[in-house]
Amino acid sequence: MSYPLLETIDDPADLRELSVEQLSVIAVELRRFIIDIVATKEGHLGASLGVVELTLALHYAFSTPDDKLIWDVGHQAYGHKIITGRRDNFETNREFNGLSGFPKMQESVYDAFGTGHSSTSISAALGMAIASKIQGNTARHHIAVIGDASIASGMAFEALNHAGDSDANLLVILNDNAIGIDPSVGALKNYLTNVKTGSQRQENIFEALNFNYFGPVDGHDLEKLLEIFKTLKKIKGPKFLHVITTKGKGLKQAEADQVVYHAPGKFDALTGELKPKNTHPQPPKYQDVFGLTLVELAKKNKQIIGITPAMPTGSSLKYMMQQFPERAFDVGIAEQHAVTLSAGIAASGGVVFCAIYSTFLQRAYDQLIHDVALQKLPVIFCVDRAGLVGADGATHHGVFDLAYLRCIPNLIIFAPRNEASLRNIMYTAQLGLESPIAIRYPRGRGLELDWQNPFEQLELGKAEHLIKGSQLAILATGNFTETALQLAAVFKGNVSVYYFGFVKPLDFVMLKRVFKKYNTIITLEDGVQSGGFGSAIAEEAARQSYTGKLEIFGIPDQFIEQGTTEELQQALGLDFESLKENIQSLLD
Numbered sequence: 001m002s003y004p005l006l007e008t009i010d011d012p013a014d015l016r017e018l019s020v021e022q023l024s025v026i027a028v029e030l031r032r033f034i035i036d037i038v039a040t041k042e043g044h045l046g047a048s049l050g051v052v053e054l055t056l057a058l059h060y061a062f063s064t065p066d067d068k069l070i071w072d073v074g075h076q077a078y079g080h081k082i083i084t085g086r087r088d089n090f091e092t093n094r095e096f097n098g099l100s101g102f103p104k105m106q107e108s109v110y111d112a113f114g115t116g117h118s119s120t121s122i123s124a125a126l127g128m129a130i131a132s133k134i135q136g137n138t139a140r141h142h143i144a145v146i147g148d149a150s151i152a153s154g155m156a157f158e159a160l161n162h163a164g165d166s167d168a169n170l171l172v173i174l175n176d177n178a179i180g181i182d183p184s185v186g187a188l189k190n191y192l193t194n195v196k197t198g199s200q201r202q203e204n205i206f207e208a209l210n211f212n213y214f215g216p217v218d219g220h221d222l223e224k225l226l227e228i229f230k231t232l233k234k235i236k237g238p239k240f241l242h243v244i245t246t247k248g249k250g251l252k253q254a255e256a257d258q259v260v261y262h263a264p265g266k267f268d269a270l271t272g273e274l275k276p277k278n279t280h281p282q283p284p285k286y287q288d289v290f291g292l293t294l295v296e297l298a299k300k301n302k303q304i305i306g307i308t309p310a311m312p313t314g315s316s317l318k319y320m321m322q323q324f325p326e327r328a329f330d331v332g333i334a335e336q337h338a339v340t341l342s343a344g345i346a347a348s349g350g351v352v353f354c355a356i357y358s359t360f361l362q363r364a365y366d367q368l369i370h371d372v373a374l375q376k377l378p379v380i381f382c383v384d385r386a387g388l389v390g391a392d393g394a395t396h397h398g399v400f401d402l403a404y405l406r407c408i409p410n411l412i413i414f415a416p417r418n419e420a421s422l423r424n425i426m427y428t429a430q431l432g433l434e435s436p437i438a439i440r441y442p443r444g445r446g447l448e449l450d451w452q453n454p455f456e457q458l459e460l461g462k463a464e465h466l467i468k469g470s471q472l473a474i475l476a477t478g479n480f481t482e483t484a485l486q487l488a489a490v491f492k493g494n495v496s497v498y499y500f501g502f503v504k505p506l507d508f509v510m511l512k513r514v515f516k517k518y519n520t521i522i523t524l525e526d527g528v529q530s531g532g533f534g535s536a537i538a539e540e541a542a543r544q545s546y547t548g549k550l551e552i553f554g555i556p557d558q559f560i561e562q563g564t565t566e567e568l569q570q571a572l573g574l575d576f577e578s579l580k581e582n583i584q585s586l587l588d
């Protein structure tokens with residue numbers, strides 16, 4: 001494919017030389033460019049297609065990068081990146097040593113603020129506006145583009161509340177396409193629908209917060225957008241523009257199936273049809289083991305309730321939402337609310353499974369401590385995407401949870417090593433616990449084709465001695481246990497493997513035996529070295545005055561960028577070959 005006019009655009013200054021008619025041609029070429037690249041390189045498609053015109057109009061009308069433009073979540077910023085000097089290397093998007101899949105300050109001056117987690121843009125733009133004013137720059141514009149699902153999140157409201165009581169030169173653009181990854185939910189969604197259909201009579205919510213409200217306008221009408229930006233640039237103080245767009249705009253299938261085409265995988269750039277997935281039998285995704293097992297358990301245990309903050313498809317809670325809609329709820333992008341809602345359910349005797357990504361649970365840390373653990377409420381957290389997640393990179397790797405959870409009193413932490421392990425801990429948890437539990441499992445597929453094992457109740461806090469060996473012990477947790485077993489097979493009889501599914505409480509009796517038997521121990525985890533599972537072992541080794549050699553293998557004290565998990569593990573020395581070499585040198 002060729003993009004003759006787009007190829008002349010190396011930055012927004014080039015864009016501003018064009019006529020509005022030419023800008024429409026750029027819109028066609030830019031949309032085509034995004035489709036062509038994502039069709040083979042994968043990534044987030046629908047959101048970027050939905051803001052092609054908005055992206056061009058913003059960079060045309062405003063003097064970026066001096067005017068600050070922040071893309072909330074940032075998964076819709078492919079067009080922004082392509083016209084701000086990254087067209088020619090955009091094929092490295094989300095790849096190892098390539099471009100980040102999200103705006104990143106270190107990547108470009110046009111990326112005013114790094115995003116990836118939702119609902120941060122208004123706070124950041126307001127902060128920049130306050131700083132500009134104090135620096136005497138009253139001409140600079142500060143623009144936050146935020147989606148209809150993201151604006152429903154707590155911190156977005158906190159920022160609107162503050163901004164509405166300021167004279168900040170701030171423009172909030174609500175990109176309203178009525179969907180998140182899954183359909184948007186909640187009263188705000190219903191309100192916005194009424195506004196769009198004109199059936200909303202009372203005062204606009206955003207005007208009630210002292211924003212100068214404009215819209216709703218067609219977010220695909222370039223001329224209309226340019227006209228309204230011209231007006232908005234002359235108005236001081238907090239302004240709110242409501243634009244209506246279609247997620248996946250310009251690709252028939254992406255418009256028709258907006259959930260799948262949020263991140264469709266590979267597809268035919270010409271027809272839009274998804275590339276057929278390999279049909280040979282594969283182990284299930286961990287998320288599906290969770291989702292299907294929850295349905296199995298909920299059929300018998302009528303007290304089971306499922307909660308997800310905006311990730312029904314990603315967490316696979318969708319299965320329970322389909323089967324038991326009265327007992328499974330998507331609360332929107334509202335992790336803090338999801339956690340304390342779960343606490344409330346548990347406080348009244350409900351058996352609540354809160355399905356939440358490791359990285360997004362970070363947003364509800366105080367609720368976890370203050371509302372759940374302090375009151376010993378038996379919430380069952382199913383922490384998905386734990387460990388390295390791959391292409392989403394530094395903003396999404398779930399590598400901190402073992403560390404940030406381990407220090408919380410009353411909290412049980414479990415990392416399953418395969419599908420059966422996950423099923424058994426879910427079964428055990430819903431039998432009734434005296435305290436909350438966090439079950440953390442990785443993105444991607446498990447190990448077993450035949451995974452729907454009969455349930456077994458697990459004994460809390462017990463480790464398992466899986467392989468006997470004479471010289472060195474590997475203590476592993478979670479998905480790295482499989483790696484440990486493969487390593488032990490190489491060093492026949494010399495390497496022992498202990499599986500610590502329970503990271504907390506640790507099996508101190510087993511540890512006492514390990515410290516007594518081995519002079520060399522290594523720990524393996526898909527999480528940070530500082531504060532995680534290995535640290536827990538080291539703390540106990542100190543307490544038991546262990547004098548042998550203990551090496552902790554995990555994520556070092558740095559943010560890990562994007563790449564495949566194999567590439568990242570290799571770069572971190574956590575791949576099989578590197579670990580094998582390390583063990584060999586320890587055995588020599």
Ligand SMILES: Cc1ncc(C[n+]2csc(CCOP(=O)(O)OP(=O)(O)O)c2C)c(N)n1
Nearest residue numbers: 047116117118147148149150179180181310
């Ligand atoms: C704190 C947080 N929770 C969940 C997500 C996962 N997530 C990524 S995009 C998205 C939906 C965003 O919807 P919206 O704001 O309407 O933007 P659109 O995709 O429609 O452009 C969600 C839930 C996230 N990035 N951050």
Ligand SMILES: CC(=O)[C@@H](O)[C@H](O)COP(=O)(O)O
Nearest residue numbers: 073075116263314385392443
């Ligand atoms: C942009 C965003 O935050 C989500 O789309 C996230 O990328 C989903 O991750 P998974 O693909 O692991 O569900």
Ligand SMILES: [Mg+2]
Nearest residue numbers: 147148179180
């Ligand atoms: Mg949306």
